[in-house]
Amino acid sequence: MKIVVCVKQVPEVTNVQVDPKTGTLIREGVKSILNPFCEYALDHAVRIKDRFQDVSITVVSMGPPQARDVLVRSFELGADEGILITDRKFAGADTWTTSLTLAEAIRTVVPDYDLVLVGKQAIDGDTAQVGPEIAEILGLPQITYAVDVTLTSTRRQVRVTQEVEKGYEVIEATLPALVTCSKGEVVRRAPSFKDVINARQKPIRLVSASDLQIPEEQLGLQGSYTQVVKVFPPPAKKSSLLLQNLEAADAAREIFGFLREKRFVE
Amino acid sequence: MHEIYSKTAPEADFSQVKRIEGFENIQAENSAYLSDESKLSAKPFDYLFFPKSEGELAAVVKWLNRQKIPFTVAGARTGLVGGCVPQEGALISLEYLDKVIEVYWDEPSGEWRIKAQTSVSLKNLDSMLRVKQIPLLEQSPDEVIRRHYADFREDIDQYFYPPDPTEMSASLGGSVVTNASGARTYRYGPTRAWIRGMRVFLPNGEYLDIPRGKYTASPGGQFVVYDSKGGARTITIPDYPQPRTKSTAGFYTAPQMDLIDLFIGSEGVLGIVTSVDVALLRHEDKVSIIQFMDSDEQAVTLADALRTEDRIQLDFLEFYSGNALDLLRRLQREEPSTVGMPPIPENARAAVFFEMSFDPHQEDLDFSILEAVINGCGGSLERSWAGYESRELDRFKVFRHMVPETINSIIAERKKQYPDIHKLGTDMAVPDGHMREMWDLYRSRCEALQLEWCAFGHIGNNHIHVNILPRNLEELEKGMQLYEVFAQRAVELGGSVSAEHGIGKIKAKFLKYMFTPEQIEQMRSVKNALDPQNLLNPNDIFPVEVTA
Numbered sequence: 001m002k003i004v005v006c007v008k009q010v011p012e013v014t015n016v017q018v019d020p021k022t023g024t025l026i027r028e029g030v031k032s033i034l035n036p037f038c039e040y041a042l043d044h045a046v047r048i049k050d051r052f053q054d055v056s057i058t059v060v061s062m063g064p065p066q067a068r069d070v071l072v073r074s075f076e077l078g079a080d081e082g083i084l085i086t087d088r089k090f091a092g093a094d095t096w097t098t099s100l101t102l103a104e105a106i107r108t109v110v111p112d113y114d115l116v117l118v119g120k121q122a123i124d125g126d127t128a129q130v131g132p133e134i135a136e137i138l139g140l141p142q143i144t145y146a147v148d149v150t151l152t153s154t155r156r157q158v159r160v161t162q163e164v165e166k167g168y169e170v171i172e173a174t175l176p177a178l179v180t181c182s183k184g185e186v187v188r189r190a191p192s193f194k195d196v197i198n199a200r201q202k203p204i205r206l207v208s209a210s211d212l213q214i215p216e217e218q219l220g221l222q223g224s225y226t227q228v229v230k231v232f233p234p235p236a237k238k239s240s241l242l243l244q245n246l247e248a249a250d251a252a253r254e255i256f257g258f259l260r261e262k263r264f265v266e
Numbered sequence: 267m268h269e270i271y272s273k274t275a276p277e278a279d280f281s282q283v284k285r286i287e288g289f290e291n292i293q294a295e296n297s298a299y300l301s302d303e304s305k306l307s308a309k310p311f312d313y314l315f316f317p318k319s320e321g322e323l324a325a326v327v328k329w330l331n332r333q334k335i336p337f338t339v340a341g342a343r344t345g346l347v348g349g350c351v352p353q354e355g356a357l358i359s360l361e362y363l364d365k366v367i368e369v370y371w372d373e374p375s376g377e378w379r380i381k382a383q384t385s386v387s388l389k390n391l392d393s394m395l396r397v398k399q400i401p402l403l404e405q406s407p408d409e410v411i412r413r414h415y416a417d418f419r420e421d422i423d424q425y426f427y428p429p430d431p432t433e434m435s436a437s438l439g440g441s442v443v444t445n446a447s448g449a450r451t452y453r454y455g456p457t458r459a460w461i462r463g464m465r466v467f468l469p470n471g472e473y474l475d476i477p478r479g480k481y482t483a484s485p486g487g488q489f490v491v492y493d494s495k496g497g498a499r500t501i502t503i504p505d506y507p508q509p510r511t512k513s514t515a516g517f518y519t520a521p522q523m524d525l526i527d528l529f530i531g532s533e534g535v536l537g538i539v540t541s542v543d544v545a546l547l548r549h550e551d552k553v554s555i556i557q558f559m560d561s562d563e564q565a566v567t568l569a570d571a572l573r574t575e576d577r578i579q580l581d582f583l584e585f586y587s588g589n590a591l592d593l594l595r596r597l598q599r600e601e602p603s604t605v606g607m608p609p610i611p612e613n614a615r616a617a618v619f620f621e622m623s624f625d626p627h628q629e630d631l632d633f634s635i636l637e638a639v640i641n642g643c644g645g646s647l648e649r650s651w652a653g654y655e656s657r658e659l660d661r662f663k664v665f666r667h668m669v670p671e672t673i674n675s676i677i678a679e680r681k682k683q684y685p686d687i688h689k690l691g692t693d694m695a696v697p698d699g700h701m702r703e704m705w706d707l708y709r710s711r712c713e714a715l716q717l718e719w720c721a722f723g724h725i726g727n728n729h730i731h732v733n734i735l736p737r738n739l740e741e742l743e744k745g746m747q748l749y750e751v752f753a754q755r756a757v758e759l760g761g762s763v764s765a766e767h768g769i770g771k772i773k774a775k776f777l778k779y780m781f782t783p784e785q786i787e788q789m790r791s792v793k794n795a796l797d798p799q800n801l802l803n804p805n806d807i808f809p810v811e812v813t814a
Binding site for chain 2: 012031033069072073187188189190191192193194195196197200201248
């Protein structure tokens with residue numbers, strides 16, 4: 001049984017600089033990590049693998065050559081095989097072209113996949129679009145915002161606890177399927193140092209544009225329907241009430257009055 | 267040069283200094299100032315001052331001098347021996363002196379340095395260095411400061427301040443006057459090794475600027491301090507030898523020592539440090555490893571083997587006893603997200619925690635020497651946790667700090683039933699070659715008395731913190747007696763009764779194990795020379811019974 005986990009390399013800090021000319025993020029000098037939601041997706045895959053011996057996990061990432069770091073990190077955490085989709089022709093891809101490229105790579109390199117797990121979103125772009133788009137392109141049933149992912153006893157369905165606004169729903173989908181993962185109750189794994197050393201000896205398969213059946217005009221910036229025009233931090237909310245030079249009891253009365261006025265208390 | 271002149275700061279208007287007067291008001295509005303991390307309680311005191319500049323500090327100190335009011339000085343109140351907990355008079359909180367002043371390149375030493383006010387927290391300093399952003403310097407009206415800052419930003423390397431006393435909310439000045447050490451002392455030495463200059467206000471309200479290397483004791487072991495009114499005070503440095511371990515017990519002394527070293531680790535009884543120049547070091551990528559072992563003895567053996575293997579350079583080398591791991595396991599069951607780590611392996615009965623340089627991009631990592639050492643001690647690298655991303659290093663660090671924090675919360679709970687109960691945490695270091703003997707003593711005595719206890723800490727410096735958690739007052743008494751047994755033995759082996767926590771108010775009684783009455787009197791005369799009225803931090807280091 002094969003599980004594919006899509007993983008993305010993201011900057012470690014949220015306060016990244018933006019290139020004023022292209023409107024894209026400047027990655028130089030910023031350390032990169034495995035996107036936390038991708039790590040949760042991988043964690044679900046590893047849990048399934050812990051339960052069923054014949055499961056193998058293939059991690060797939062699209063990015064510049066240094067994105068191999070997140071594949072190495074995924075090996076440390078329990079992935080078996082890694083695929084790096086890298087080519088200058090992929091540069092500047094928006095969510096659609098990224099999804100198209102990832103989907104085509106999965107179809108080409110792991111045609112016999114049973115389950116695709118992805119993070120619900122990346123902490124840099126925050127779009128939450130790539131997972132659902134891959135599912136559409138591959139024609140798979142999809143379940144989003146999973147906090148728990150297991151297989152049914154027949155192993156023909158995936159059973160997912162999904163986060164919804166007022167709680168959780170447990171739903172199933174017939175395999176092959178795609179699941180996007182949220183955080184849930186996951187306490188992040190800690191690989192052994194042996195895992196860390198061994199991860200660096202595993203081969204990574206490289207996939208370039210010529211390996212995929214996608215016309216060049218549908219790749220990268222050229223194939224993108226959307227473009228990042230501007231990236232900026234959300235404006236800080238300025239409204240605040242500051243009480244100064246008051247006795248504690250008077251301050252408490254003021255705060256209580258404010259809360260009552262705003263209907264936080266009766 | 268052994269002569270130095272103190273200067274007067276432009277004095278601010280004393281009446282404008284922020285303050286709270288009256289113990290009842292202080293208790294009601296500022297109860298945090300009534301204790302520190304030692305949980306020692308303050309005795310009634312009358313004034314709490316918050317100077318916002320050196321001028322205000324000078325005004326406060328001079329006023330207190332005129333009134334002959336004793337005063338205690340507080341930084342971030344993270345000390346473990348009650349140093350900043352007032353017993354009388356006034357408390358001066360330095361918390362508003364919290365600005366970074368400058369970052370600059372020192373050409374002769376070839377190092378970047380930061381000059382900062384005393385209450386910059388180690389955590390803030392670390393965060394600013396991680397992102398290389400110090401907004402105050404960027405916006406400085408001083409063109410030279412802005413230029414130096416721009417040069418620093420342009421340097422492609424990352425830099426850090428090596429001392430890491432675990433409690434990162436500690437203030438920089440506090441870490442200097444306590445000569446704070448911690449895990450990384452194993453490789454980088456204590457705070458002392460990174461201090462390049464300081465400004466210190468003397469108990470008379472005048473200040474000294476002391477760059478390292480400028481003022482050294484005369485061949486006869488003296489310094490002379492002249493004040494602005496023409497007065498002169500002669501300091502005769504003590505002549506006792508320093509222990510062959512890290513130590514914060516008593517004043518530092520050495521032949522022809524640097525004046526700056528007298529103030530570093532003096533626990534604030536000689537002066538008030540208001541700004542410090544510290545050296546920075548180029549950052550290297552690291553990996554943290556928690557190596558699980560089958561028994562405490564196996565872990566002690568591994569620590570010894572790692573320390574003596576010259577081909578392995580570790581940044582720190584720490585120990586968790588089996589019963590410390592049990593405390594964490596209990597916490598993991600109750601609050602898994604607080605611990606933030608996967609379950610501790612069931613069969614792990616002790617652990618050794620270390621950090622070393624590591625290039626995550628290197629494909630052919632050769633750690634065969636490390637692996638051979640671990641295997642040779644009965645361990646296996648497969649039974650370890652490793653992390654190298656900075657968020658992972660942070661997570662491991664939090665985990666490391668969790669043992670003492672868990673102990674503190676257990677003790678706080680027990681205090682509800684027995685208010686007199688407190689933690690008994692040893693802080694003794696012994697010279698190389700004596701760790702196993704000390705460990706055997708700790709374990710056998712604690713077990714013989716059936717006390718609840720655990721051990722953790724800096725085994726690389728032969729400095730394990732044994733913590734006894736008394737369940738009632740009888741156990742508290744037994745634990746205190748045991749503590750004295752441990753202290754005596756550590757000194758007999760050539761070690762220190764206080765390797766890093768200092769003496770303060772709580773450990774003053776242990777000074778007599780390390781120093782003769784004459785030696786304590788030598789220290790006392792240093793204090794007298796600078797603070798003849800004994801107004802500054804009057805109850806620290808020197809217990810009443812020794813001086814009486």
